[in-house]
Amino acid sequence: MTTTKSDFGVVSMWSQVEAAPKDPILGVSELFHADKDPSKMLLGTGAYRDDNGKPLVLECVRKAEKKLIEDAKNMEYLPTQGDNQYISRSLDLAYGKEIGNAEAIAGIQTLSGTGACRLFAEFIARFKKGAVCYVPDPTWSNHLNIFRDAGVETKAYRYYKADTRGLDFDGLKEDLGNAKEGDVVLLHACAHNPTGVDPSEEQWLEISKLFKDKNLFPFLDSAYQGFASGDCDKDAFALRMFKRDGHAMALAQSFAKNMGLYGHRVGTLSIVCASKEEATVVESQLKVIARAMYSSPPLQGANLVSTILGDEKLNALWLTEVKMMADRIIDMRAKLREALEKSGSTMGWKHVTDQIGMFCYSGLTPEQVDRLKDEHHIYMTRNGRISMAGVTSKTVEKLAQAMHAVTTS
Ligand SMILES: Cc1ncc(COP(=O)(O)O)c(C=O)c1O
Numbered sequence: 001m002t003t004t005k006s007d008f009g010v011v012s013m014w015s016q017v018e019a020a021p022k023d024p025i026l027g028v029s030e031l032f033h034a035d036k037d038p039s040k041m042l043l044g045t046g047a048y049r050d051d052n053g054k055p056l057v058l059e060c061v062r063k064a065e066k067k068l069i070e071d072a073k074n075m076e077y078l079p080t081q082g083d084n085q086y087i088s089r090s091l092d093l094a095y096g097k098e099i100g101n102a103e104a105i106a107g108i109q110t111l112s113g114t115g116a117c118r119l120f121a122e123f124i125a126r127f128k129k130g131a132v133c134y135v136p137d138p139t140w141s142n143h144l145n146i147f148r149d150a151g152v153e154t155k156a157y158r159y160y161k162a163d164t165r166g167l168d169f170d171g172l173k174e175d176l177g178n179a180k181e182g183d184v185v186l187l188h189a190c191a192h193n194p195t196g197v198d199p200s201e202e203q204w205l206e207i208s209k210l211f212k213d214k215n216l217f218p219f220l221d222s223a224y225q226g227f228a229s230g231d232c233d234k235d236a237f238a239l240r241m242f243k244r245d246g247h248a249m250a251l252a253q254s255f256a257k258n259m260g261l262y263g264h265r266v267g268t269l270s271i272v273c274a275s276k277e278e279a280t281v282v283e284s285q286l287k288v289i290a291r292a293m294y295s296s297p298p299l300q301g302a303n304l305v306s307t308i309l310g311d312e313k314l315n316a317l318w319l320t321e322v323k324m325m326a327d328r329i330i331d332m333r334a335k336l337r338e339a340l341e342k343s344g345s346t347m348g349w350k351h352v353t354d355q356i357g358m359f360c361y362s363g364l365t366p367e368q369v370d371r372l373k374d375e376h377h378i379y380m381t382r383n384g385r386i387s388m389a390g391v392t393s394k395t396v397e398k399l400a401q402a403m404h405a406v407t408t409s
Contacts, residue, residue, distance in 0.1 A: 024141050024381055032379040040377040041395055046193070046358045047262060048325050048389040056325070058260050060318040064307040067314075073303060078296045080287045082109020082268075086302040089309040090268040094222060094253055096233060098240040103276040106283035108269050108290060109297045112262075113223045113254025114142060116269035120219060120250050121150035122289045123271075123282075124184060133219070134176065134185040136160075138383065140193045143186060143221075157185070160195045165351035165363060167197050173210060181215040189222035189251075190235040191357025194385040198228075198356055204238045208245045218242050223254040228357045230326035232258075232319065248272055255305050257358065258322050264301025325389075329358065332391045336360070339400030347407055360386040368406040376402035 004012050022030065028044030050056045081087070087107040091099060099105070110116040124131055133152050135143050136159035147154045157179075158171025176185060187207075192198055199207060211218055220239045226232040242249050253268040255261045269286065273279040290297070308314045337352040352360050364372070364384035372378040378399060380386050391399060 024383075028379050028381055031373065035377055035379075037377040039398070041379065041390070041399065043378065043380040043387045043390045043399075046257065046387050046389065048257065048260060048358075049392065051328065051392045051394075053390070053392050053395070056260055058318065058321045060308050060314045060321055061259060061261070061304055063314055063317070064304045064311075067307055067311075068300075068303055075299065078109070078299055078302070080291050080296050081107075081283060082297045083299075083302045083306060085310070086266075086306040087268055089306055090253055090255075091270055093232065093309060094225065094236060094239060094251060094268075094270070095243055096236060096240055098243040100243070101276070104273050104279050106271045106273055106279040106286060108283065108286045109302055110252070110267040110269050110290075111294065111297060112256050112265040112267040113221065113252050114146070114267075115265065115297075116252030116254070116267045117143065117146045117221060118150065119269050119286060119289055119293075120252060120271075121147050121152050122293075123286060125151045126289075127285065128182070128184065128217075131217075132180070132183045134179055134183060134216075136172075136186070136188065136192070138194055139186070139188075140221075140223075152184075155179075159192070160197060160361070162363070165197075165361070166354070167199055167203070169199070169203055173206070176207075176210055176216065177214065179214060179216055182217065184217045184219050185211070186219050186221060187238065189220040189225070189239045190237070191224040191228035191359075193223070193357070194359050194381070194383060195361040196355025196357050196359050197361070199238070201237060204241055208242055208247070211242075211247060212245065218247055218249045219252070220249065221252045223252075224257055224357055225253070226258045226319070226322040227326055230323035230330075232322070243272065248274065255301065258325075259305060259308065259318065260325075261301050261304060264304065265298055266301030266305055329388045332388050332393075332396060333360065335393065335396045336388075336391060336400055339397050340403060343400050343404040345404045345407065358387060358389050360388050362386050362403070364403065364407070371406040372402055376405070378402055 025044055032042045048056055087109055091107055110119055133147050133154050134157045135154050137156035157175035158168045161168040190198055222239055225235045228235045239251055250271045255266045271282050273282055308318050333353045337349045340349045362384045366382040369380055369382050369384055
């Protein structure tokens with residue numbers, strides 16, 4: 001075997017490794033940061049910005065941070081399942097009065113929503129061998145990575161209809177109607193990423209009935225509770241309905257967006273079981289998986305969430321702040337649509353305000369997205385997904401003009 005040495009005298013051990021393709025979302029940020037144009041605009045990653053385009057630390061989080069310093073909480077390891085008080089408050093927020101017998105829910109603190117999805121995927125790989133996980137087409141691109149790496153086969157079910165820019169409800173029912181008994185189905189609890197298209201309440205009820213008839217297992221991914229409509233109860237409609245309908249189900253929660261705790265990696269995985277005994281067993285296995293992956297979850301984010309949810313005043317402040325973020329996004333949708341219509345565009349832009357949540361699934365083609373980048377220094381994922389949280393009242397006109405330009409010529 002020939003060995004080659006680098007200029008630093010190190011023998012190359014990895015010459016057979018090929019460079020991985022760029023992540024479709026994170027790759028956009030890399031290109032943006034390399035662009036020197038002062039007017040460049042980043043609408044790729046789903047992270048909230050205020051109306052000056054700056055990241056925001058919520059006031060309730062600042063207050064909770066102060067309180068934690070005053071309380072001089074220790075920095076010991078959390079147990080493998082995380083902070084029990086945090087978990088219980090997180091589950092109360094999600095399930096509300098539908099929580100029922102909380103002891104029959106296995107709950108574990110996770111590394112944000114991604115970690116919750118990954119832990120659940122690992123659990124399925126071990127204890128539901130052969131089950132397929134159905135994911136909506138399209139879905140958040142990392143869902144596919146997560147299930148692939150856990151060794152769980154995924155199949156797509158129809159979700160979005162390009163010609164109506166709405167839900168393909170018939171397609172969804174037909175595809176899930178063909179799933180096998182016991183298969184897992186991933187549902188976005190609200191503010192579907194990337195389309196911003198959610199089923200109506202009546203359609204959710206029909207979906208729940210279909211799951212019952214076919215004995216399918218719902219896995220709800222709730223990354224945007226409160227952030228979609230501004231109302232945490234409204235955004236929990238689907239997951240609470242599934243709980244009320246008596247499904248064995250699982251739920252991934254994230255506090256990245258709704259509390260702005262992106263980097264703290266704070267989330268929860270819960271699995272609704274048939275009894276307290278079953279929940280204890282399930283939780284013990286979730287801990288085995290977590291122990292070998294990261295041993296115990298991070299402390300500070302869970303302390304912040306627990307402090308906010310457990311304090312009447314901080315909780316009330318948080319609810320106003322999460323509504324303020326949701327409202328700003330809703331306002332930007334209205335302004336973008338108005339500016340597009342005023343620009344003389346003859347294309348329909350009603351979907352911009354019909355969709356909900358952080359993202360606008362604009363309908364722009366990959367080629368049009370490339371032109372936005374090359375000619376206007378505007379960056380978004382090639383599926384035409386615009387992070388509305390990155391649009392401000394100062395940039396919305398420019399975005400509309402650029403979108404009009406690339407869709408007309
Ligand atoms: C649908 C969905 N699930 C989960 C996540 C996980 O995010 P995080 O790991 O930051 O909580 C995201 C983030 O974009 C998402 O959109």
